[in-house]
Amino acid sequence: MTTANTETELIDDLRTVLNDTESLLQSATGEQGDKARALRERITANLKDAKAKLIETERLVANKAKAAAKATDEYVHENPWQSIGIAAGVGFLLGLLVSRR
Numbered sequence: 241m242t243t244a245n246t247e248t249e250l251i252d253d254l255r256t257v258l259n260d261t262e263s264l265l266q267s268a269t270g271e272q273g274d275k276a277r278a279l280r281e282r283i284t285a286n287l288k289d290a291k292a293k294l295i296e297t298e299r300l301v302a303n304k305a306k307a308a309a310k311a312t313d314e315y316v317h318e319n320p321w322q323s324i325g326i327a328a329g330v331g332f333l334l335g336l337l338v339s340r341r
Contacts (some may be wrong), residue, residue, distance in 0.1 A: 247300050254293045270326040 264283045316323040 245302075247297060250293050250297045252301070254290055254297070257286050257290045260291070329330065 261283055264279055264286065267279065
């Protein structure tokens with residue numbers, strides 16, 4: 241399973257959990273007693289699940305960012321003159337765009 245698929249699945253799971261929690265909150269507004277307590281417990285469980293999924297997504301995104309930074313660093317060290325040329329080109333294009341405003 242790739243990181244992109246895992247991130248997409250985690251985001252979809254998170255949306256599902258949040259939608260379920262929203263539905264539970266709407267149904268809990270008029271409830272009292274044991275039924276309300278059970279709904280609160282389900283809502284709490286859903287929110288804990290959502291928090292866990294957010295933490296996992298954050299970890300995956302951080303790992304992906306670290307890998308990209310490492311790959312960029314390695315490329316720059318292996319190809320310093322090309323990197324300088326690319327940076328100069330990007331700077332030139334940004335300068336053109338800013339000066340046109």
